[in-house]
Amino acid sequence: QVHLVESGGGVVQAGGSLRLSCAASGRTFSTYVMGWFRQAPGKEREFVAAIGGWGSTAYADSLKGRFTISRDNAKNTVFLQMNSLKPEDTYVYYCALGTSRAIPRAKDAYNYWGQGTQVTVSS
Numbered sequence: 380q381v382h383l384v385e386s387g388g389g390v391v392q393a394g395g396s397l398r399l400s401c402a403a404s405g406r407t408f409s410t411y412v413m414g415w416f417r418q419a420p421g422k423e424r425e426f427v428a429a430i431g432g433w434g435s436t437a438y439a440d441s442l443k444g445r446f447t448i449s450r451d452n453a454k455n456t457v458f459l460q461m462n463s464l465k466p467e468d469t470y471v472y473y474c475a476l477g478t479s480r481a482i483p484r485a486k487d488a489y490n491y492w493g494q495g496t497q498v499t500v501s502s
Contacts, residue, residue: 381405381491385474388496391464395500399459401474401493409452412477414489415459417470417498424473426484428459437482464500471495 387399401413414429428438428448436448447460457474473496475489483489 381476383474383476383491383493385472385493385496388472388498390499390501393465393500393502395464396460396462397464397498399461399472399474399496399498401457401459403455403457403476406476408455412479412482412489413448413450413457414475414477414483415448415457416473416475416486416489417468418473418495419470424486426486427472429477429482429484430457431480431482435482437484439484461498464498466500466502469499471497 382404383401385401391397410432412429412431415427416424417427418424426439428446430436430448430450445463450457474493476491477489479488
């Protein structure tokens with residue numbers, strides 16, 4: 380069984396930065412794609428970024444340039460560096476693990492999910 384635990388969320392002023400972390404256990408981490416998604420109350424969970432085992436990345440077009448995904452396979456951890464944050468980046472952020480060899484953007488392609496971490500950007 381895979382267990383994912385996010386951390387690093389919080390409250391930040393607009394223009395600030397946060398770095399989210401997601402620690403994984405229960406599988407050989409380095410071979411799987413890891414993704415970040417976000418969700419607002421009553422809204423669909425939306426794709427943020429993903430990274431494959433070899434480091435290939437994909438980003439939501441609207442977030443490219445402000446958000447950076449990375450991973451440390453030795454520590455079974457994936458990160459999301461978020462810069463120049465805006466109030467509209469206020470969401471619950473989830474990390475996910477998928478068994479696809481591609482870099483999927485669809486949430487249905489991911490098999491395991493963390494519990495989420497709240498990010499609130501104040502204006």
